[in-house]
Amino acid sequence: MTATSLPDTSGATPAPDITISEFGAQKANSILASSGKENAGVRVFIKSGGCSGYQYGMAIDDRELDGDTIVYDRGVKLLVDHMSLPLLRGSEVDFVENMMGGGFTVHNPNATSSCGCGHSFRTDSSQAPDGEGSGGCASH
Structure with missing residues (x-):
């Protein structure tokens, strides 16, 4: 049996996979403008x-890789690789001061839990890699 996707005829615009706040977009556009990389975007990714x-x-990235999801939001190009997208x-994306x-x-x-530093997280469907997930924020 083959699964088939029917076209969305509701007229609703699907939500983007990832967005950026207004303040985040201002900061990102400033950084992108000074990067010297034409057509660059902000690559957002997850790593163990x-x-x-x-x-x-x-990272600022001017490459579009196979499997990337590319979202344009508030004038910023956001790139997410296929492995990071589900998470x-x-x-x-926001900018905080x-x-x-900042x-x-x-x-x-x-994220079902996160570190106090805000740079690390866990989901219900994931386990921390061996040897990680305990202790304080000093591991970054």
Whole structure:
């Protein structure tokens, strides 16, 4: 039996896989403009590590790789690889400023627990890699 997707005839626009806040877009556009890379975007990815099992990563990237999901939001090109997408689906990239400085962060509805540092998270369907997931934030 083959599964078939029917076209969406409801007229509703599907939600993007990942978004960026207005303030995040302002900061990202400023960084992208000064990067010297034509057609660059913000690559958002997940890697094993951190104190909760997974870590967020971001980089300026002018390459579009096979399997990438590319979303344009608020004038920013966001690139997500096919392995990271399931863990990032529905997330919002933001920029926060506090007494320690500022930086990009990810508001991820898939994270069921996260480290106090905000750079590391875990989902219900994931286990931390062996030797990780315990201790404080010093592991990043």
